[in-house]
Amino acid sequence: MTLVRWRPTRDIMSMQDEMNRIFDRFFSRDVWSDDEDISRSDWYPTVDVSENKDEYLLNVDLPGLSKEDIHITFTNGMLKLEGERKKEKEEKERNYHRVERIFGKFCRTFQIPNKVKSEKISADFKDGILSIRLPKTEEVKPKEIEVKVS
Numbered sequence: 001m002t003l004v005r006w007r008p009t010r011d012i013m014s015m016q017d018e019m020n021r022i023f024d025r026f027f028s029r030d031v032w033s034d035d036e037d038i039s040r041s042d043w044y045p046t047v048d049v050s051e052n053k054d055e056y057l058l059n060v061d062l063p064g065l066s067k068e069d070i071h072i073t074f075t076n077g078m079l080k081l082e083g084e085r086k087k088e089k090e091e092k093e094r095n096y097h098r099v100e101r102i103f104g105k106f107c108r109t110f111q112i113p114n115k116v117k118s119e120k121i122s123a124d125f126k127d128g129i130l131s132i133r134l135p136k137t138e139e140v141k142p143k144e145i146e147v148k149v150s
Helices: 007-026
Strands: 046-053 055-061 070-075 078-085 103-109 121-126 131-134
Touching: 046 103, 070 131, 078 131
Parallel strands: none
Antiparallel strands: 046 055, 055 131, 070 078, 078 103, 121 131
16 A cells, blocks of 8 residues: 655645636636627637737637638627537447547637727638737837937
């Protein structure tokens, strides 16, 4: 028999991780939205949002989708991503032991904090990653002002 040292902090951290997952699941969905398409979403692709001095950049993980499966709209400062991952047909001769991949419709919306050049928004889809570039307008770009000391 092996002795295992009891570490109460490990149990507390495990419980905290589980609570974080529960809250993340609840709050990651757009449950406060009136848009029915959003509330019916079956899954949510993961998204990285970043910015530099010239643009906002969203990288969206969409493995197994084609560009025809994805729809992007931008209106009134809201960027909306919609699409669907279609379920593969099940083969009757195959016994499935575990199915973890999620299929169905998705919808994600993002409030873009500052003005962007909507006519210059671009999207590129390569190797299952959708990259959306939202160029900033000149008025929101940071400007460096030189201070002269006399």
